[in-house]
Each structure stands twice: as C-alpha cells, then as structure tokens.
Amino acid sequence: MHGRIVECVIPNKESRSYRCPLGVVAVISLWNFSFHLTQRSIAPTLALGNAVVVEPTSDTPVTGGVLIAKVFExxxxPPDELNVIVGAGSQIGDEFVSHPIPSLISFTGSSIARILLAKRAAVNTSKTLFSSSVVPTHLVLTDADLKLALHAAVVGKCLQQGQLCMVVNRINIEESIYDEFPPSSLIV
Known part of the structure; x- marks a missing residue:
C-alpha cells in the first residue's frame, strides 16, 4: 500500500494516487481447493489492512474458512479481523452479498452465480471482484520436450478428475510438430 504522484497533463499541477484499505471485504469460498483458493483471497486482503468475512461453501466449511481462521488466530x-459465517448458501447467501457493510465482495465461480451475486451486491453498491473460469490452454511449441509436454497435457486434463476450473480444456500444437504429437496420443 503506497501512494504515488502520477504525471499530469496540466502544467504546474500534479496528480496523486492514494491506496487505502477498503474496510470489510466479503470472501465467498469455493468447494475445490478451498483452503488454497480461499487463502489466496484472505491473506492479501488482511495484509492490506482490511477485515475479512468469509462464507465458505457448505461442502467445505472447515478447509474453506474455519481452519484458515484458526491458523490466523x-x-x-487480532479478534474480529477475520470472521467465518458457516451455513447453506441458499439460506445465508442473499443476505451475505446484499449486506451494507462489505465494501468489496470477492467471488470465484460460475458465470450464472456471478451474475446473480452482482445483482444482489448492486443493491448496496458494493464493489465486486470476480474470478471466473476460463478455457485453459496447453500450448506446445516446436522447442518443447514432447514427452514432457504430453505428460503435462494428460496431467493437466485429468487433474482433480477434471473437476477444476484450471483443467486443460484445449491443446494447441504448433503445426510443424503436430504429427509428432497426435491427438490420439492424448487418450488415456
């Protein structure tokens, strides 16, 4: 967290940028890799001087919130810097995202859930930070170790039984080596 002076187009003037904590940040935890992915949102948020309220998914309340809170404790x-609310999203989710206190709501998940969450958060004009699934691509170029690239493609596709937003969904192979790396070799 730091401020800075940025270039101004108006002569004899300066522009200043200040970064300040937002206050309370709401984090909605995931079911897969819940400890790691939730911690990825919590640690920097706390380090920047914010308090955090976590709503872990009801599938993984311990690793998505309770255990993390215990580690920080x-x-x-300090008390009340990190709080965990455990319950079914269908029962507490709407109230959690439409509550007036969080300045920011951090969510990683599906496009449909993200749209619903954005509508609820807009009621109180809370800022939202969304991380959504992309189509992860495995890129194989001519200078690649093909044996290693094939292994990485298979592991990347089958990781977590394929139930992961970061699983390899597309393999792009440079045309000059395509025949050395045929798609049929990817069948496991």
Whole structure:
C-alpha cells in the first residue's frame, strides 16, 4: 500500500494516487481447493489492512474458512479481523452479498452465480471482484520436450478428475510438430 504522484497533463499541477484499505471485504469460498483458493483471497486482503468475512461453501466449511481462521488466530491476528459465517448458501447467501457493510465482495465461480451475486451486491453498491473460469490452454511449441509436454497435457486434463476450473480444456500444437504429437496420443 503506497501512494504515488502520477504525471499530469496540466502544467504546474500534479496528480496523486492514494491506496487505502477498503474496510470489510466479503470472501465467498469455493468447494475445490478451498483452503488454497480461499487463502489466496484472505491473506492479501488482511495484509492490506482490511477485515475479512468469509462464507465458505457448505461442502467445505472447515478447509474453506474455519481452519484458515484458526491458523490466523494462532498466528496472533487480532479478534474480529477475520470472521467465518458457516451455513447453506441458499439460506445465508442473499443476505451475505446484499449486506451494507462489505465494501468489496470477492467471488470465484460460475458465470450464472456471478451474475446473480452482482445483482444482489448492486443493491448496496458494493464493489465486486470476480474470478471466473476460463478455457485453459496447453500450448506446445516446436522447442518443447514432447514427452514432457504430453505428460503435462494428460496431467493437466485429468487433474482433480477434471473437476477444476484450471483443467486443460484445449491443446494447441504448433503445426510443424503436430504429427509428432497426435491427438490420439492424448487418450488415456
């Protein structure tokens, strides 16, 4: 967190940029890789001076929130800097995202859920930070170690039984090596 002076087009004037904590940030946790992906949102948010309220998915309340809170508590995080609300999203989700206190709502998930969440958050003009699935591509270029590239493609496709937003969904192979790396070799 730091401020900076940025170039101004008006002579004899300067523009200043200040970065300040937002206050309370709401984090909606995921079911897959819940500890890692939730922590990825919580740690930097706390480090920048914000408080966090986490709503872990009801499938993984311990690894998506309770365990993380316990780790931070044992590390000496002051009380009320990190809170966890456990419950079914169908029962607490609407209230969680439409509550007036969070300045920002962080969510990773499907496009449909993201649209619904954005509508609810807009009621209080909360800022939203969405991370959504993309189509991860495995790119194989002419200088690649083909044996290693094939292994990486198979592991990337089958990771977490394919139930992961980061699983390889497309393999692009440079044309000059395409015959050395045929699609049929990817059948596991």
């Amino acid at each position: 044992e590390a000496g995080l």
